[in-house]
Amino acid sequence: MLLSEHQEAVNILTIDRPRRRNALGTDLICGLKTALRDAEANDEVRAIVLTGTEPGFCAGSDLKELGNMSMAEMREHEAVTAALARSISMLRKPVLCAVSGFALGGGVALAAACDLVVTTATCRWHMPEVKIGWIPPWGLEFLLGRCTPATARRLAWGVEAIDGAEAQRLGLADYVTQEASALPMALEVANTLASYPLPAVVATKRYFRDSFAAHGEIRDAEANLLFAENCEHPVAKATLNAFGVKA
Structure with missing residues (x-):
């Protein structure tokens, strides 16, 4: 469910769960954690690119898997996913995200957690939670790091989906391409960073780290708690019942 490929000094990590729309299940989160740790420790890797196989980047949480969990287990799963996303900021090496097709729910938050984001112009971005x-249970701090508070709130409410061009205009993405895949442009940027002196790249990432992750753990814990409270509402209960969560 996770492919790892090396192209010169760039490690490409591809989420490969097309039948689950590349959703974030427990095994995938564990695999991503290991792969990021290995890339960080590999002296030949100077940059990392995270992407997904068709039909899109990531659809957020795996609702089928969550349907077999209790509410407490689901909250723990979301907390572990949040910790993985926050860990991206703590890596020394730059992590780029190539987003094609769609980024939904937690897929938006995971992309926003990366250092640089490349999106196709027609990509669909949406947080439907x-x-x-319920409130998105993690990752809102990364939206605040990329957008104004008013824009982050608008995105979190999810009144409308936006395309990649709008995502780039709002600051959610850094680069937009008219091609069918965002990967080639992401690789171009990653290779450029990989060609720079690594200490300078690392120092720059470290300098800006607090702007994106200083309060992430506290804010994710608050969102997780609010998520649990929201799940007592009739609309949320109906949603949970639809995929079998044992609330």
């Missing part, structure tokens, strides 16, 4: 009954 509020509509189905």
Whole structure:
């Protein structure tokens, strides 16, 4: 469910769960944690690119897997996923995200957690959590790091989906391409960074780290708690019942 490929000094990590729309299940989160740790420790790797196989980058949490969990287990799963996303900021090496097709829910938050984001112009970005009954349970701090508070709130409410061009205009993405895949441009940027002196790249990432992750753990814990409270509402309960969560 996770492919790892090396192209010169760049490690490409590809989420490969097309039948689950590349959703974030427990095994995938564990695999991503290991792969990022290995890339960080590999002296030949100077940059990392995270992407997904077709049809899109990532659809967020794996609802089928969550359907077999209790509410407490689901909260723990989301907390572990949040910790993985926060760990990206703590890596020394730059992590780029190539987003094609769609980024939904936690897929938006995971992309926003990366250092640089490349999106296709037609990519669909959307956070649907509020509509189905709850606050996004993690990752909102990364939206605040990339956008104004008003824009982050708009994105979290998810009133409308936006395309990649709008995501780049709002600051959610850094680069936009008209091609069908964002990967070639992401690799171009990654290779450029990989060609720079590593200490300078590392120092620059470290300098800006607090702007994106200083309060992430506290804010994710608050969102997780609010998520649990939201799940007591009838609309949220109906959503949970639809995929079998044992609330």
